[in-house]
Amino acid sequence: MRKRPVSHVDAPLLPTVISVALAALTPLYANAADTLADLALEDLLRVTISSASRFEQPTTEAPASVTVINEEELRQHGYRTLAQALSTAPGVYTSSDRSYTYLGVRGFNRPGDYGTRILLLTDGARRNDPLYDQVLFGNESPIELDWVKRLEFVSGPASALYGANALFGTANAVMLNGGDINGARISVDAASFNTRRLGVVAGQRLEGDRDWFMGLASYRSGGENLYINAYDNGTSNGQARGLDGEKYNKLYGKYRWGNWRLSGNYSWREKGDPTANFGTTFGSPGTNQADENRLFELRYDGDTDRSWQPSFRLYHGNYRYSGHYAYAGSPNSRDVAQADWTGTEFRLAYTGFNRHNLLLGVESQWNQQLLQRYFELAPYNSILDTNNPSRTYSFYLQDEWRFHPDWLLNVGVRHDKHNQFSGVTSPRLALIWQTTNRLTLRAVTGSAYRFPNVFERFYSDNGASQAANPALQSEYIQTHEVSAAYRFGQAGRVGMSLYDNQIHRLIDQTTTTGDITTYLNQRRVEARGIELDGENRWSNGLRLRGSVAWQHSQSEDGSSLVDSPRRMGKLIASLPVAGNWTSSGEVLTLSGRQGINGPVPGYGLVNLSLLSPPDKRYGQVMLSVYNLGNRHYADPAPSSMTQTWVEQPGRQIRLRWTLAL
Template identity: 50%
Template sequence: MNQDAAQKLTQDRRLRSLVLALAIGFASHGSGVSAAVADELELAELSLDDLLRIEVVGATRYAQPLADTPASVTVIGADELRNQGYRNLGEALSTVPGVFTSSDQNYTYLGVRGFNRSGDYNSRVLLVTDGARRNDALFDQALIGNESPVEIDWIKRLEFVSGPSSAVYGGNALFGIINLVMLDGGDVNGTRVSVDAGSGQSRRVGVVAGQRMEGGGDWFLGFAAYGAEGKDRYYQEYDSGLSDGWARGLDGEHYRKVYGKLRLGNWRLLGSFATREKAMPGAPYGTVFGEPGSEILDRSSLIELSHDDTLSTGWRQHFSVFSGAYLYRGDYRYVGGVANRDEAVADWSGLNYRLNGTAGEDHRWMLGTEAQWNTTLKQRNFDRDPYTEVLNTNSPSSTFGVFVQDEWRFRPQWLLNLSLRHDKHSDYAAIVSPRLALIYQPDRDLTLRAAYMHSYRPPNAYERYYADGVLQKANTDLDPEWIRSVELAADVRLGRSGRAGVSIYRNDIYDMIAEQLDANDGMWAYANLPRVRVHGVEVDAEHSWSGGYVLRGSLAWQGSRLNEGGSLKNSPALLGKVVFSMPLDLRWKLSGQWLGMTSRQSKADRVSGHGVLNVVLSSAPFAGWGEWSVGIYNLTDQRYTDPASSAFVQDSIDQDRRQIRVRWQVAL
């Protein structure tokens, strides 16, 4: 065993010991946290009955008590989202049990229950805001980093539904649902301005405004603009006679985002626009290293008009029409001054209708239908001067789905959830996705759940048709992938304001779509792989005390097995998390997170495990001076890396060391 391998093994053992010690500590104290489980109420003030009445939407697409959900749901509310200083969705999601993120300094990728494949682009997780689907139609990606169209300041509640959910959502809902309940005007009733400054010469300004109107109306508007020069980054792979390995001044990032909604009576209109530009310091796709000119642009927009009302029968109906657009533009510079442009353009529109209500005292039904027309799915690649076309393809498609759900309380202590969805993609045969969940609640303190789920994902246009003639070729013969999942879970309430839970699951993935290197021509292509099995156990706990002390934590073990042998890449065996918040005095509060994981397999090696500590010191409003917070991210200046995809020469990418952010917010 060489010295590097021995060092990694030692670090891994130390991290495992620390994670296990934390887990034992949680078990012995019966604690955990969720400063997040309430909209307007502090968890420290919630009784057990209040906790049981908390309602979530993401699991079934209608509001229901958390204890009745047919899947494991983690809820992060407004208080935690603000107090913990999360800078984007990815940072908030990384505190969810069994979830982790990785970054290549261009995008943030979400791993769920051991699965975070290279080239995935978050296409196996569905992002929803106020019921509106936010994955684009070409890459099917859920953007969660700074590139996301959503700002943390606009979110009232984040719900993460673990496990397959195609039975009610259709494609992309393979591993989870990110359901964001956005702020309404009545939650603001005024205007708030925030100004941030931090490491990497970063600066940000945000405005949140809203008002409840007479007659039942409501309006909300959120705006944010961000800029950063980034840091100089070192890459050992480029430290040669031609370069010293430093990419200097090539890490800049800028974005502008706006989100608004207007509610008049039963009608609601929402709109969203976001654009993000990012320089690429790591020279992906074979671009020249250390020179400016290689950068990417992401631009997305969505508009939706919806109507909700109650019929004379007492059933609720929802109808919406929507239209979305997405643009990706990559400008790549190659040796010899060659300037290449890569473009992806998507336009789509659709409608959905849902009807839900009770049938008798024991049944709650939901019926629904959805249709989406992807009118433009265009991909281009060309050298700019002289113009030389490499790729020019457009592959419109459409999807149509119908679904039914029955929530049946056939005994006072027993609840059965049956969901079934039929989807038809224009290019593939129809597929049926079922979900069966049985919930047993012997008393108000204990909930037991067993669930069987089936989900699918058709290959997207990028996986089927993209070919740049250099690194990647197309594969139009791809088949949809699908997953069969079984989960057993228990949740127990501890005292007035605590709970603990355990979940055991097994996922079998068939025809998994993944990048494969063709040894004949040295090019990558997406292909259907044999079965993959992922199984694991998640333990989590949370508690809050009077006086504002809040603690939650989780420990997740996950293992994978490929049909041809070996395990999944970028899949840590252990994840440990601690999230805490505590008052220092009547005005100041200290919050933070410790996030740890064991080593992961990269393309050619393993990256070491690590533990990162983030802390935030925040104040209550000062009279006339607003609120202040100081966040220190990676407090101990830990050096760690994430595995890189096939787009990079590097086997792994160094992540940010210690960073600081100062925020000032004032209500006008």
């Protein structure tokens, strides 16, 4: 598109031990609970997911390893962004450069990658833009967690259903309906760093099978004052004050009548950059980045008459980016990017064949404008001005075949044709064995791909920092995974997944002669690992969820990848306390990582939240403390920065008041 010394924590032991103990010991505690308050085993088996196969199915029948974060957890734990919630899933971690938040999955999070290998959906609608292919997971995301009813994360490739970008994982935010609200509620936040936020959600289910929902949010933050050691050099004292501010406005709405649904989303976010990114002047104002998103969708979901159900959608989106860069002794410059796209999709689900669930679909998207401009101001000097519109056409087919009462075979294939590249065919095969009503075994193999995007192929600033490479080829991944899940007691589960991912023709940002970066196709990269996870819920209201992961990613020459931790451990818990209050928290640990400019230490973080019971007159109060121990921790810095790492926020306190109207 800083710092006090960071405390070194390499694979923190205590949370890892706790997470392992959760998976190993919860069956013992489950037997101690006579009854579960509100969730029996049969209900647990009916927990569904819609993004793994494009239709609702139990998680036990999904053709992938899945994590479902329900509305209760989303509200109780005080998660502020999609990234914070998803970072509790097995094998998932985050990185931030103080402008954007990036999601790493199973040891893979490349520098210069704007989330291009993860697919984000809202109610099944694609949110990756066609210019950067990026996914926005932090405050820059076009949606708010207050609008989300359920968050699904599907690990592994899903190009067999969704096409490009679904290489390492697919995140689907299932949005609230008006009937989930039947009224309105307002929330007001006050937090550290002079942060404040106002949010409103409203909705109603109406007669005649109609329903409407609306959500809006406005946010302002002064940000932190930072010390960056790399700039404490005699010329500058390393202090970046008043440069980390952020603000956004977001709006989402949908209206459903019968089988039809119309939805729209708008968001705008501006973020100051205190890191002297891209060689800008350290400690001086004027460097910031802004993102603007719009997406409108008209959708029809037919009835299931005569065992078949048609579905149709028409959508239009646009994305705007504006980057302002302040340089000393030379003209300030600006980046401008614009993307406009329109698409349509038709799919047909058919269950008329005995023991088969067929899905057939066609999709096309026209990217009318994919524009990039880079120019200097005072005097004006145009350096880059390109527009590279494109088109894609796709066809996909999936069959879920229950050939035996205990066996399920899921076969999917999709062919995508980009008008500037050769066609790509992506298969996926999953074999699921429900050995008992408690034990499920799963084997999955498949491939996924990504076309090089316009930014990677054509962006150039005339040799100052980045060169174009129009000859880039598509990259693709081949994956193999086996997993097992065992359900115990009334609401307990333990699981294990082993995976091997091989990425071919990896599109990677590489530094060439003269410190100029460009995107090149590498030969082969491999990522393999094991994940253990478990969860349980007791009759007294205690809920525990935890995981540990070991993973290793390396290039063909044997070198380890940057920003690829070897180990991570997580524990997520909530417990009712006195006066019907609820306490919730997370312990998140990550081992050290290699950065572009040097090693970055690991860390362990603790977040805590306390939620009051709702009151009709006075509302509900939540107090959250993030980074409770005020740990100094950091993420690897990108190649466009001088420093080795980017310091992350210290202890933060947030008070939220919510009132139902």
